[in-house]
Ligand code: BES
Ligand code: MN
């Protein structure tokens with residue numbers, strides 16, 4: 001198989017570049033056709049790779065691409081999940097090259113979606129081709145590649161409920177996470193959940209002269225900042241009542257185990273160009289992103305932000321706030337707690353409104369399952385090192401839903417790096433990682449079939 005991969009190396013890269021040229025930003029309505037085109041691309045490439053069937057399934061939002069290759073119904077079935085939609089590109093001026101004109105520099109492909117998740121999805125498409133061309137597909141495989149992951153997968157739950165029989169499988173395989181380093185493979189065994197809300201603070205019913213009224217009338221931006229600041233205490237502990245009620249507390253042994261993963265705080269700070277980190281007192285950086293919940297403002301606006309100065313007390317201020325959740329927090333419950341708390345701390349000088357966006361529950365994937373073992377053996381074979389189980393700080397809300405709706409566990413066999421700048425300007429994906437994935441996925445199928453016997 002390796003020979004086949006090497007022989008087709010240039011084509012495998014060129015095809016991914018073509019995929020990356022499609023600006024499939026799911027959050028932007030002006031890109032609706034591009035999102036559709038990306039779905040068409042995935043469908044066509046699955047068929048080219050040798051799938052028996054590939055189709056575009058419309059939803060109330062962006063379509064889902066479903067495909068399958070059934071080798072033999074008596075073999076185990078792997079359901080591959082990924083997403084072909086990407087995040088918006090702004091701030092555009094910070095990109096060294098246009099986000100949808102991929103370039104290869106220092107053995108890395110630079111483009112929006114290069115790593116998250118087009119590059120990783122395409123590894124699976126090429127792995128299918130490699131396995132079929134070499135008569136080596138050891139399992140049945142189904143593909144469910146969606147176009148709304150970056151906006152909350154809001155139509156995927158319905159799709160799953162309506163296609164339960166079709167989606168029947170033994171394991172879900174997802175490449176949408178990362179490894180510690182190219183010489184330190186790892187497998188995420190946990191993902192954080194997410195509660196995302198937008199808040200609006202209103203003062204007077206129109207903007208006011210900041211001299212005539214300043215100091216005497218509530219300024220929504222000042223008030224919003226005070227409210228946000230009050231939601232964490234001096235230990236960076238979230239102050240929303242009952243926020244931590246359902247948080248699973250790690251034992252000292254579990255914490256020690258988690259902190260064994262290779263991590264250099266100095267390198268971390270250097271990479272981020274910061275003099276110090278910040279977070280909940282009493283926890284390490286790995287714990288803060290892996291097993292502790294958090295609350296962050298993702299965007300804040302209001303008032304005058306144009307050129308020069310304008311003296312004004314704005315009528316309104318807004319913020320988008322995300323809370324990352326850990327087992328066993330529920331995103332519905334947290335959103336409700338947030339809403340109640342936010343309303344209760346608002347001073348009488350303003351009116352507030354909380355608008356919940358999407359959310360998702362945290363997920364855990366076991367290390368003693370056949371799926372995890374197969375992924376571990378496959379990575380050990382291609383990296384020459386046994387992967388370390390890690391906790392991922394990001395969210396893929398659908399993982400908890402797969403378990404709930406299909407009773408299926410997920411294996412998160414991702415190949416990205418934290419330094420790939422996903423969601424940021426200059427997102428990139430290493431050719432090393434792309435080909436490591438294409439090489440490792442067939443071995444996952446092989447070991448999964450063997451261990452399932
Ligand atoms: N692939 C990421 C999630 C991720 C990245 C998990 C790195 C672990 C390590 C995914 O595309 C993503 O960005 N998810 C969103 C959640 C969604 C509901 C918008 C996130 O985590 O912000
Ligand atoms: Mn992703």
Ligand code: MN
Pocket residue numbers: 087116150422423
């Ligand atoms: Mn993402």
